[in-house]
Amino acid sequence: MQPRIQRLPAILVLIMAAYSQASAGGWVQDLGKVYAKLSYNASSANTVYKFDGALKYPTDNPPFTVRDYPIVDRELSLYIEYGLTKDLTLIGSTTVKRVIITSPAERKQVQGLGDVGLSARYLLASFDQQVVSATLGLAIPTGYTRDLTPPLGSGNLNVELSGNYGISFYPAPAYATASLGFRLRPSIFLSKKQDPQGTFDPNYSNEVFSDMEAGYTLFDRVLLHGVARFLFSTRTDNNDFDVEHPPETQRYIKLGGGVIVDVYKGIQVSVDALATPYGVKASNSIDLSFGVAYAGKLF
Amino acid sequence: MGIDRRTFMKLGGAGIVGVAFASLVNGCEDYSVTPLGASGAPFLTPIDLFFVQNGGQGSITQWAQPSLTQDTWQLKIEGFAAGDVGNPMTITYNDVVTAAQAGNEVTILKTIQCVLESPLKLTPTGFMGNAYWTGVPLKFFLDKAEVNPAVLRLLFYGADGFTNNITYDRIINGDAQGLLQPLLVYKMNGIPLTPDHGHPIRLIVQEGYGYKNVKWLTRIQATKFDVAFGTYQDQGYVDDGIISVNSRSTVIREGAALSAGKVEISGYAVSGSAPVNRVEIRIDGGSYQAAEIVPLSELSAETPLPATIKQITDSTPFPFRSVWTKWRFVWDAPAGNHAVSVRATDAAGNAQPEVDGNPFDGKTGVTTYNVTVR
Numbered sequence: 222m223q224p225r226i227q228r229l230p231a232i233l234v235l236i237m238a239a240y241s242q243a244s245a246g247g248w249v250q251d252l253g254k255v256y257a258k259l260s261y262n263a264s265s266a267n268t269v270y271k272f273d274g275a276l277k278y279p280t281d282n283p284p285f286t287v288r289d290y291p292i293v294d295r296e297l298s299l300y301i302e303y304g305l306t307k308d309l310t311l312i313g314s315t316t317v318k319r320v321i322i323t324s325p326a327e328r329k330q331v332q333g334l335g336d337v338g339l340s341a342r343y344l345l346a347s348f349d350q351q352v353v354s355a356t357l358g359l360a361i362p363t364g365y366t367r368d369l370t371p372p373l374g375s376g377n378l379n380v381e382l383s384g385n386y387g388i389s390f391y392p393a394p395a396y397a398t399a400s401l402g403f404r405l406r407p408s409i410f411l412s413k414k415q416d417p418q419g420t421f422d423p424n425y426s427n428e429v430f431s432d433m434e435a436g437y438t439l440f441d442r443v444l445l446h447g448v449a450r451f452l453f454s455t456r457t458d459n460n461d462f463d464v465e466h467p468p469e470t471q472r473y474i475k476l477g478g479g480v481i482v483d484v485y486k487g488i489q490v491s492v493d494a495l496a497t498p499y500g501v502k503a504s505n506s507i508d509l510s511f512g513v514a515y516a517g518k519l520f
Numbered sequence: 521m522g523i524d525r526r527t528f529m530k531l532g533g534a535g536i537v538g539v540a541f542a543s544l545v546n547g548c549e550d551y552s553v554t555p556l557g558a559s560g561a562p563f564l565t566p567i568d569l570f571f572v573q574n575g576g577q578g579s580i581t582q583w584a585q586p587s588l589t590q591d592t593w594q595l596k597i598e599g600f601a602a603g604d605v606g607n608p609m610t611i612t613y614n615d616v617v618t619a620a621q622a623g624n625e626v627t628i629l630k631t632i633q634c635v636l637e638s639p640l641k642l643t644p645t646g647f648m649g650n651a652y653w654t655g656v657p658l659k660f661f662l663d664k665a666e667v668n669p670a671v672l673r674l675l676f677y678g679a680d681g682f683t684n685n686i687t688y689d690r691i692i693n694g695d696a697q698g699l700l701q702p703l704l705v706y707k708m709n710g711i712p713l714t715p716d717h718g719h720p721i722r723l724i725v726q727e728g729y730g731y732k733n734v735k736w737l738t739r740i741q742a743t744k745f746d747v748a749f750g751t752y753q754d755q756g757y758v759d760d761g762i763i764s765v766n767s768r769s770t771v772i773r774e775g776a777a778l779s780a781g782k783v784e785i786s787g788y789a790v791s792g793s794a795p796v797n798r799v800e801i802r803i804d805g806g807s808y809q810a811a812e813i814v815p816l817s818e819l820s821a822e823t824p825l826p827a828t829i830k831q832i833t834d835s836t837p838f839p840f841r842s843v844w845t846k847w848r849f850v851w852d853a854p855a856g857n858h859a860v861s862v863r864a865t866d867a868a869g870n871a872q873p874e875v876d877g878n879p880f881d882g883k884t885g886v887t888t889y890n891v892t893v894r
Contacts, residue, residue, distance in 0.1 A: 273582055280642060326641045327556055327773075333549030365549045370639040373549060461578040465640050 246398030246434065247352040247387025249344045250304030255519040257301045260491075260512035262316075264294040269462045270473070270500030279464040280324035292464065292504050293321040296335065303519070307344075312358070314338035320371040322464060329370055336360045336374050342385070350389040356402070357382050362412040369415055370465040375425055376412035380405040383430075394438035404428040426454035426470040447478040448495065462502045473500040475508070487517040553775055555644075561770040561788065563819040563846060565649035567709055572716045573634045573647055575731050575751055576682035586679035586736040590720045593738070595704070597665040600675070600743035606666030613720055616704055619656045627654040627707075627828045628700050628726060631790050631844040633763055635729040635752070635882050645770060645788070650844050652829055653724045655705035659691050662742075672746040676723055677739035684734050684750035684761070686725060688742065698841070700726045700830060704737070710826065725761075726842050727792035729882060732761040756880040763792030763842060765872055766884035767799055767864035776891045780855045783893075786814075788844035789864035795839040799847040802861040802886075811849035811862075813839060819846060853893045861888040 250256060267290055268276040280291040296318040303311045319332040340358025347353070360379035367376025383402025390396060406425040429452075436446030454470035462468060479493030495508040577583045590613040599605035634647035643649070662674075671688045686702065694701060705724045706713060713719040718735030725732040731752040748759035767789035772778065789796045800808035816838040819825075825832065831840045839845040851860070863886045865871040876885035 280640065322640060323556070324640055324642045325556065326643050328554040329552075329640060330554070331549055331551045363548065366551070369549075369551055459579065459581045461583075463578075465638065 246400065246432075247354050247385040248398075249308060249310040249342055249352075249354055250302050252304050252307045253518060254304045254516070255301065256303075256514065256516045257299070258491075258512050258514035260298045260300070260510050262294075262296045262298055262508065262510045264504070264506045264508045265290040266292040266497075266504035266506035268505045269464065270497075270503050270505055272459050272461050272502055274499070274501050276505060277462070279462065280322065287323050287325060289323070291323045292506070293319075293323075294506075295319045295321075302342075309344070310342045312338070312340045312342060312356075315363075318373050320373060322371045331365075331369055331371060331373055333365055333373055334363045335365070336362055336379075340381075350391055352385075352387045354385045354387075355383065356385060356400070362410075365412050366415045367410065367412040368466075372412075372467065374412070375406070375423070375467045376410050377406060377425060378409040378411055380407075381430075394441070395436065397433075397435040399431065399433045401431045402429070404430060423466065423469050425467075426456035429453050429455060442483045444481040444483075445478070446481070448476070448493070450475040450495070457501075460502075468502040471500070471502040473497055473503040477508070479510070487515055489514045489516070551775060553773055555773070561645045563650060563823045563844075564709060564825070565643075565645065565651060567651070567711070567714060567717070569643050569645075570632075570649040570651065570708075570717070571634070571643045571645070571647045573636070573638075573730060574680065574682075574735075576678070576680045579751055579755065580681045583680060585715065587715065588679055588720055588736055588738075593720045595661075595721065595737060596739045597661060597667075598739070598741055599668070599671075600741045600745065604668050604671055604742045604744060606668065607664065609661075609665050611661055613706075615661075616656055616706060616721065619660055620706075624656045624660050625654060626657060626701070626703060626830055627652050627826065628703065628724070628830050629653075629825075629840060629843045630724060630726055631763075631788075631842060632730050632733060633766075633790065635731060635757055635761070636879075637884075646768075647730070648768075648788075648790075648844070650788075651709045652826060653703060653705045654707035654710070655703035655721075655724065657701040658704055658723070658740075659701050661704070662691060662740075665742075667742045668744075670744055671742040673743050673749065675741040675743060675749050676734040676737060677741070678718075678734045679736040679738045682731075682734060682736075682751050684731055684752070685748070685759075686728075686732065690725075702726070727763060728761045729763055729792075731757065758880060758882045761882065763790060764881075764883045765789070765791035765793065765796065765864050765866045765870045766887070767796075767847070767862045767872065768887050769860070769862060769889060772860060772889050772891055774889050776889065778853055778891055778893045780853055780893050783851050783853045784848055785811075785851055785860065786846065786848040787862065788846055789862075790842065790844040791864070791866035791868075791870060792842045793870055794866040794868035795837070795841050796845040796864050797839065797867045798865040799845070799849075800863050800865075801849045801851070802863070803851065804859050805861075808863060809849070811847040814846040814848060855893050857890065857892050859888050859890050861886050863887075 269279045280287050296316040298316045300314040305311050315337045316335040318335040321330045338360050342354050342356040345353045358381050362376045365373040381402050381404040383400045385400045387398040431451045433449045436444050438444045451474050453472045456470050475495040475497050477495030481489050481491040483489050491512040493510040497505050593613050595611050598608040629652050631650045673685050675685045677683050703724045704721050722735040723737050753759050769787035771786050789799050799811040801811050802808045863872045872886050874886050876883040
């Protein structure tokens with residue numbers, strides 16, 4: 222029951238291209254179809270949000286300062302969706318990351334494979350121009366050293382469940398989509414510690430997250446879209462932002478948008494930018510993403 | 521909408537492949553540390569290279585650095601209960617200066633070390649630095665306040681909300697234990713305290729980790745209660761806060777790349793319980809070999825020390841208690857990957873344990889650096 226949606230292939234393909242996270246929008250892939258996106262993501266922060274929401278420079282030691290982005294995260298990300306059935310889409314993702322922290326005295330850098338994401342999105346209902354789906358996913362650490370400064374990730378298994386909604390405004394070339402999810406972050410650590418005797422055993426808070434997006438297509442080839450992302454830990458504490466380790470609790474809102482251009486027979490290129498206007502124990506980062514994607518039949 | 525058997529098998533296969541993939545890449549990472557800016561670690565740490573760590577910043581809601589001035593600063597000395605202090609008083613910066621000018625000024629050498637060690641170095645020596653501190657003995661004012669001899673603890677309050685304590689016995693019997701009196705300090709390395717380091721007055725307790733040396737000190741309570749008290753104690757850190765014997769290299773770091781051949785490894789060791797009298801190096805788990813303790817004459821030739829420093833005027837034998845002790849060791853490094861370990865022992869016989877997994881006890885296990893020699 223997706224007649225109108227199926228009449229909007231260009232828009233749908235471009236919607237898929239907007240996502241690089243496992244928590245994608247409401248639509249599923251058609252049977253046998255694949256969507257693959259390779260993106261270069263660059264996240265840089267000069268300041269971080271403290272526990273009270275105020276901003277601070279994370280590695281300053283007055284009078285020495287670091288103003289050329291003390292926190293930097295670069296990653297090459299591969300994200301793939303595959304329509305296993307007409308209602309079920311499998312999703313896999315992985316990243317090769319480089320994380321850098323710069324203080325007045327030293328620069329610490331780690332690079333390697335980040336978490337691997339495996340998830341499945343199931344179409345629960347579709348009617349007229351709307352869809353409702355659910356996504357169940359895992360983020361699996363790949364064995365990096367979780368007590369390095371900085372680490373490649375939190376090092377624990379994350380399980381997330383989200384409900385997704387999408388609506389097409391056909392005949393207007395526009396859409397909106399939203400996801401609301403819960404991320405369970407149990408203390409199941411699958412990565413090693415540099416100091417096996419050390420007591421670095423964080424208790425990461427579970428999280429509620431939401432992604433919202435609206436887009437408008439020009440000339441069936443160019444999609445302009447705006448994005449809002451919210452993340453709130455279900456627990457709060459008064460500890461300050463710790464630049465050395467991933468925060469156990471955090472909150473942030475990211476706002477931004479981007480452009481996706483359908484270049485040739487299902488191949489798209491994209492540019493996205495997000496800012497972080499609000500946060501608690503979070504990096505006040507600017508996130509840029511440059512992507513190349515393909516949507517179509519695998520063979 | 522259902523999933524047939526073939527589809528189910530595909531799903532299962534995808535999961536197995538994912539987990540296997542994750543296992544295959546176990547430990548696939550590259551880590552490096554690049555020293556930047558100022559390097560080296562002179563015996564006296566310049567103030568602009570001295571670490572800044574505010575103990576209340578991570579635990580006191582709405583923490584902010586106090587902006588106190590010499591004109592407005594006041595220190596209350598009072599009892600927790602009636603009778604704990606016979607003459608409760610409030611002293612001003614001028615009172616401290618007047619006491620200093622009356623011949624009570626004391627300058628001591630002391631290494632400040634945070635009980636926490638940050639894996640991210642903000643300065644070449646991390647959360648550790650050495651300075652000479654000038655002030656007036658706290659006992660001078662406690663005597664004026666007529667602290668009841670039955671008092672057991674002195675509770676200290678900083679203007680930022682940070683708290684800590686020492687025993688009153690530390691004031692009364694510290695001299696007999698070879699300790700220097702705690703000071704109300706107004707100068708660091710000869711200049712007035714900077715705002716980051718507790719301007720205008722902070723406490724300096726010779727043997728204590730950083731959290732014993734309360735910055736922006738504005739209130740002292742004397743009490744007959746004998747209980748642990750302080751911001752760090754609330755988090756589980758050891759109450760007495762005496763610097764446990766520990767050592768580090770300031771030349772090599774974890775993951776460092778060295779050139780094959782003779783390499784001079786040097787660094788510092790310190791203990792709040794007694795002077796450091798032995799530092800040893802172990803290569804690749806072999807037997808410990810003695811490192812050389814650098815004499816004070818050589819250190820003071822590199823970094824002139826004021827003649828007014830009490831350990832010098834008292835002709836205290838070097839190394840000094842609670843003052844970092846420089847050591848050096850020449851290693852004929854062969855090519856390959858090596859583990860270089862450093863262990864210090866103090867004159868009271870306290871040695872670094874091989875491993876210390878308790879971050880709250882103040883102890884530090886043997887420091888090991890994994891290095892590559894090419």
